[in-house]
Amino acid sequence: MNDTFLISIVTFIYFFAAFVFLISIIFNKKSVDKWSLIITVAGLMLQTSAIIMRWIHSYQLGIGHAPLSNFYESLVFFSWSIIFVYLIMRRRYQNSFVGILSAFSAFLILSYASLSGNVNCTIQPLIPALQSNWLISHVISSFLAYACFAIAFGTSILYLLKIKTKAGIAGLLPDATFLDEVTYKMISIGFVLLTLCIITGAAWADRAWGRYWGWDPKETWSLITWLIYGTFLHARLARGWDGLKMSVISIAGFIAVIFTYLGVNYVLSGLHSYL
């Protein structure tokens, strides 16, 4: 059994979970939502075992390291983080729409990881720059932060749909105040995780390059993301901006997240060329 094969099964499980979430919304049945939850949890458990398997496999190849070191592994971990964060936030903010968005985006990310020709899924040895104890904490904090921001992005889009469309889908959508609160919660937790990501990155950069901050494009974009979400939190806590403005900032923040994650590597050049 190969870990990449398991990942392709997980890809279908997440697609199926999104589909069942959709059914639970259309027929408005709590019991169906429970099933989609069970399917999502099963998907996450299988994905977790695939990640552990890949970890063990790398040791069998004699190049043992955590599976967080190339683009393929980062995509797999990103989708894992989205589902993980969704399952945690679901305990307080249960909603099938957020479930659809999470499961479907995890499905899309994994499909891209498996099917795109740009993504190499072989286990590669660690180049010297990545041989550091900071790797695991830095990557985990960054992807958990990205996952929180991704969910906040989803709820912000739903919020805009809710307040801008009068008929049709707006009736099915959750309450505007509910969406606004989920966005706020996800961003405040994501902001703390992003701060930890920047701190661990700075500590690592200090050992690898002799400086904790060097205005490398990836560093700068993480700061831009931090500033945008910092704006969100200050505007919300101290100025009490309305939900419309807040969702616009949340969407802008997520565009910065995507640019920090991908754009810097594909559009700009810098020290972070290995992601």
Next chain:
Amino acid sequence: MIKKLHKLFSSVKLTIFLFLFLAVTSVLGTIIQQGLPLERYEAIYSPGVFGILKFLDIFDMYHSWWFLLLLVLLSINTTICTSRQIPRIIKLIFPEKKEVDDTVFRSSQIRKAFQSQKKLSDIERQAGILVKSLIGNPVKTVKNDTIYFFAEKGKYSRLGMIFVHISVLLILAGGLTGTMLGFNGQMNIVEGEKSDTVTLFGGKGTEKLGFDVRCDDFTIKFYESGMPKEYKTDLTIIDDKKKAATGVMRVNHPFTYKGLKFCQATYGIAGVSDFFIGVRNNKTGEKTVLKPEIMKKVPLPDSNASFAIARFVTDHDGMGPAVLGVLLEPGKAQHDIFWIFQNGHNINQQQKSGFIFTLENFSRLYYTGIQVSKDPGVPLVWIGFCLITAGFILSLFFTHKRIWLRISGSQDKYEISIAASVSKNRKTFEERLERLTGEITLE
């Protein structure tokens, strides 16, 4: 005027403006590559655009006067806003009067009042249970036949936000200290040689270390796949003409001396020496290995011809390292000039006048690229990082909760008033309060 300035700097509007302005301008520096020599920019932009960009220091914008000004404004803004919060927070953590206060029952975020006809002892017992299960053990006070309960938890979580803002100031101060008192540059040292001069990044000249750094050895290890596994430099510090320290520097494992950090940044081949050229005589079938120096003639065995190498390249036409060989035969007007490769590449070209030439071996002389940095601001930044983490933990995982409960009135008609305040998760708290008070009245 001063009043107006104070008002401006104590507003969150300014914070939001500065955050967004910093974010937008920071994008510029990731699009326009930073710190290249000015000639490179002159070649890209038209003179007018170049003039504007140069005036605004866009080519090194993160160290420009206006970017620094934005950071200074942000620091002032943060300092004033935070210091204005401190008295309020201190009051919350260490309230002055311990006397019971009835105003909370009119002004608190969360309020509730109901009546009960039960016995006072029952009400009191249940009120105690309510307060305890919501927050913690209550303090009971009796004043003018009125009973008060009070409980509080997590008041120190209020310090979280203060910590976070102070640490942002510490990090900014650390960054400023580093920019003013530190430096960052690179030195390339060939194996066996030494240097005391660092070339600073961004074309800022050089910096003398005051001691010599000697590169004793540089080694690379590869994985089986050919990917690099380890870069390592053995260093010796010669200070005051004495061997002061020796050490090993690898990627992610810097070497430090006198507060300076030496990081393995790059490497390269500084030169090659000791060429071993295999020469096979096709007639006799005998192979000899020559060791010619560059541009020095050597006689070929069993022949009156002689041979020399003109130069070396690390890679010729993608076929790897090669030397340019020159064959000198008496009686021939022109010398025969041809490339000699390793591993028998391009064997036809290497066959000359009855000889087959191969590049058997040569030794590489590496140079190691060391990134040298000095940053006295680092401790401030580290303290800031620890404090910001502590601050986030305090404000994320702890909630300041307070509850006041008052039992007034007389027999058969007791009035119970509840007031509470929580620093976050108000909805959850209210739901629990609702459920627990329901239990009291139902019984």
